Amino acid sequence: MAQNQEATVVFGVLNETSATESRVALTPDIVTRLKRSGISSIIESGAGIAAEYTDEDYEKAGAKVAGRNEVLAEADALGFVDRPSSEIVASLKAGQWVIGMLGSFTDADYIAALEQAGLVGIGIEKLPRKLSSAQSMDEMTSQNSVMGYKAAIAAADAYGSFLPMMTTAAGTIRPAKALVLGAGIAGLQAIGTLRRLGAVVTAYDVRPASKGEVESLGAKFLDLGLDFSAGQGEGGYARALTAEEQAAQQAAVDEKAAGFDIIITTAKVPGRKPPVLLTAAGVKGLHRGAVVVDCAASDLGGNVEGSVIGEQVTEGGVKLIGAPYLASGVATTASNLLARNVADILVHFVRDGKLSQDLSEELDDALVVAGRVATQPDAAESNQAGN
Numbered sequence: 184m185a186q187n188q189e190a191t192v193v194f195g196v197l198n199e200t201s202a203t204e205s206r207v208a209l210t211p212d213i214v215t216r217l218k219r220s221g222i223s224s225i226i227e228s229g230a231g232i233a234a235e236y237t238d239e240d241y242e243k244a245g246a247k248v249a250g251r252n253e254v255l256a257e258a259d260a261l262g263f264v265d266r267p268s269s270e271i272v273a274s275l276k277a278g279q280w281v282i283g284m285l286g287s288f289t290d291a292d293y294i295a296a297l298e299q300a301g302l303v304g305i306g307i308e309k310l311p312r313k314l315s316s317a318q319s320m321d322e323m324t325s326q327n328s329v330m331g332y333k334a335a336i337a338a339a340d341a342y343g344s345f346l347p348m349m350t351t352a353a354g355t356i357r358p359a360k361a362l363v364l365g366a367g368i369a370g371l372q373a374i375g376t377l378r379r380l381g382a383v384v385t386a387y388d389v390r391p392a393s394k395g396e397v398e399s400l401g402a403k404f405l406d407l408g409l410d411f412s413a414g415q416g417e418g419g420y421a422r423a424l425t426a427e428e429q430a431a432q433q434a435a436v437d438e439k440a441a442g443f444d445i446i447i448t449t450a451k452v453p454g455r456k457p458p459v460l461l462t463a464a465g466v467k468g469l470h471r472g473a474v475v476v477d478c479a480a481s482d483l484g485g486n487v488e489g490s491v492i493g494e495q496v497t498e499g500g501v502k503l504i505g506a507p508y509l510a511s512g513v514a515t516t517a518s519n520l521l522a523r524n525v526a527d528i529l530v531h532f533v534r535d536g537k538l539s540q541d542l543s544e545e546l547d548d549a550l551v552v553a554g555r556v557a558t559q560p561d562a563a564e565s566n567q568a569g570n
């Protein structure tokens with residue numbers, strides 16, 4: 184295709200498959216889409232296979248399939264599901280771009296390492312999500328939505344009974360009672376999926392606006408009798424609660440949690456360690472066989488005290504699943520959505536057939552977290568002249 188021959192920017196993707204990661208940052212559909220924007224793709228052999236995309240699928244779409252070193256050498260920009268390891272950063276050359284969840288809110292040393300290597304870092308975690316032109320780039324929304332769906336499925340799978348009410352010849356089985364803590368993108372999707380599976384769902388969030396959203400999905404809003412609405416965070420997001428507020432919230436959640444069979448937690452505060460909502464005492468109060476899925480679990484802890492990444496059964500027989508990686512379990516579709524998000528970010532930064540940044544633009548200013556190049560004085564002057 185003529186457009187492909189004109190391609191001046193090469194986009195590269197590596198194989199990130201691991202025990203908990205099956206997604207890939209480029210899918211064949213997106214190879215075709217990028218070609219239309221004059222961007223050619225190179226992908227490491229086998230990178231898509233865990234998400235059911237074969238090397239042949241990529242080749243048919245027009246991508247070059249190659250070994251890791253070739254991808255690293257040829258790509259102008261590399262896209263990641265997560266972020267490049269220090270080893271990969273060390274093998275990149277100055278001027279290359281990396282696009283991924285770079286952790287700029289929490290890991291200044293990593294960003295400094297990108298700077299030192301002369302790389303341009305595009306941190307998707309910094310996407311201004313309320314900007315309407317950025318919605319197709321919103322990986323947090325696309326992947327959290329997949330995660331919320333899968334959290335409900337994982338909970339149903341681990342639970343030793345039905346979710347819907349069942350009337351059988353041997354008696355009637357009551358529906359499962361589920362509690363969703365954190366009713367943002369992931370939480371709302373978990374609520375919808377649990378409801379479709381027949382559970383009776385209750386949910387809670389600190390944002391006052393979430394009550395209506397929860398109820399519109401047919402779930403009950405959990406009233407903790409506490410009001411954290413004053414000082415709600417910027418842009419409609421939750422703010423971090425004070426220590427006193429957090430203690431009051433934990434005591435109230437612990438008490439109310441006891442009656443539930445399934446608890447899914449998704450509560451986060453942008454750029455912060457996730458708040459603990461359910462303490463060890465709260466987990467102890469749950470019945471044997473209850474299932475807790477903590478989507479906020481991380482190496483720094485999650486929404487449930489004592490949850491770690493992976494599965495454990497407490498002494499009291501509660502199944503505690505720390506599962507930040509759930510979107511990976513819907514790898515085919517999650518990858519397609521994520522690849523679209525990453526590709527749209529890349530296309531935004533291709534101007535006149537070249538990768539460039541313009542920090543006077545809101546999106547560029549937010550996303551470029553390493554290798555920032557100040558807007559040329561001429562451009563700034565002409566902007567001012569235009570004002």
Ligand code: NAD
Pocket residue numbers: 312313314318321323324327364365366367368369370387388389390393419420421422424432449450451452453458460
């Ligand atoms: P998130 O992943 O940062 O947090 C998940 C949820 O946890 C949020 O609803 C938050 O309020 C909640 N939470 C945080 N601390 C809590 C606590 N102590 N107790 C209980 N709940 C707590 O957020 P998200 O899911 O990505 O998005 C949150 C909101 O932003 C949603 O309302 C969403 O609709 C909105 N949003 C809007 C846009 C847009 O306008 N384009 C894009 C993305 C998200």
